[in-house]
Amino acid sequence: MAEFDTIAKHLIHTYPADFVRFALQRDDLEVLDIIDTEQPTVETHRTDSLIRVRLGDGEEALVHHEFQTTDSSPPMPRRMAGYVGRGIEQYGLPFCSIVIYLRPAAGRRDPGHYLQERHGFRVLVQYQVIRLSELEGQRMLDEGPAGLLPFAPLMQRPAGLDAEAWLRRCVQATEAVVVAEAVKIDLLGGLAILSGLEYGSATIRSILSEEGLMDAIMRESSFAQYIIEQGMEQGIEQGERKSTLAAIVEVLEIRFGLSTAHPLADRIAAIDDVPHLKQLHRAAIQMPTLEAFRHLLDADE
Numbered sequence: 001m002a003e004f005d006t007i008a009k010h011l012i013h014t015y016p017a018d019f020v021r022f023a024l025q026r027d028d029l030e031v032l033d034i035i036d037t038e039q040p041t042v043e044t045h046r047t048d049s050l051i052r053v054r055l056g057d058g059e060e061a062l063v064h065h066e067f068q069t070t071d072s073s074p075p076m077p078r079r080m081a082g083y084v085g086r087g088i089e090q091y092g093l094p095f096c097s098i099v100i101y102l103r104p105a106a107g108r109r110d111p112g113h114y115l116q117e118r119h120g121f122r123v124l125v126q127y128q129v130i131r132l133s134e135l136e137g138q139r140m141l142d143e144g145p146a147g148l149l150p151f152a153p154l155m156q157r158p159a160g161l162d163a164e165a166w167l168r169r170c171v172q173a174t175e176a177v178v179v180a181e182a183v184k185i186d187l188l189g190g191l192a193i194l195s196g197l198e199y200g201s202a203t204i205r206s207i208l209s210e211e212g213l214m215d216a217i218m219r220e221s222s223f224a225q226y227i228i229e230q231g232m233e234q235g236i237e238q239g240e241r242k243s244t245l246a247a248i249v250e251v252l253e254i255r256f257g258l259s260t261a262h263p264l265a266d267r268i269a270a271i272d273d274v275p276h277l278k279q280l281h282r283a284a285i286q287m288p289t290l291e292a293f294r295h296l297l298d299a300d301e
Helices: 002-014 016-024 076-091 137-143 146-154 163-176 181-197 201-210 214-220 224-256 263-269 274-286 290-300
Strands: 029-034 049-055 060-068 095-101 113-118 121-126 128-131
Touching (some): 002 060, 002 146, 016 029, 016 049, 016 095, 076 095, 076 121, 146 163, 146 181, 163 181, 163 201, 181 201, 181 214, 224 263, 263 290, 274 290
Parallel strands (some): 095 128
Antiparallel strands (some): 029 049, 113 121
16 A cells, blocks of 8 residues: 555655664664655656665665565566666666565565576576564564664564554553654654554554553644544545455355465455455456466466
8 A cells, every 4th residue: 555655665764774774684884875766767667765875894785675565566576676677777786675565464475586597598686575574573672773663563463462452562662762752753653654554543543542642643743644634534445445355255255165264365355456356356256266266366466
């Protein structure tokens, strides 16, 4: 969903050093520049973030981040091969690419590379895949850089802790971080928005209100207007999405005996685009076999 990608991009441009150090797992670097990706050579293929850094040995490199809430179409390996190729062509610097999947169902089949071995030619482009749902959220709260705290609610919560308690812990940890008050409020605003990928708006607002933070976020955060709009529009969209998802699975269950544990159910659940889901609902009614429906999903990806 584009709005969550936009918030993630805002956070990485605000706290670039935090993201680069996290991605490269090293502290000996300096952020030199955030590169505008709207230049003519890449204007139809904009990257989410391109950051020029100087490493401890004096070498410069480019660190490229892509944020994804769903599986990519065209497939992510193909997209990343294009991004890396264009970046190397334009800048002539070492290129480090990272894809960050924000939702648990997204990116499960991303191999982290593009490989072509045809007609005697071999092309290999590798990139790093980070699935937030596979990271230890508590470790992020304990050790992670402040700029990544808004993503903690999307990470793996500690055993025995329910979802609502985990979200509350993430809010409290962000509130306790030692940064300027304006920075803290913006981090909490980003957390409030990104949490919407896993939590209902009522739950998020309730926890923030209980912690006495909602008014400050709405009054002072740069995300305030977006939160207002999201509360008005996102709930409607998400409700329509959930009902359409349920309708697709119900049709496939009645017609072909599809279970909720079937891999196709996970693939369908990763789709956010409501018009696309409505098309799939019609296809589920019309397709002669489950295999034919699977081929349709493969073609979309």
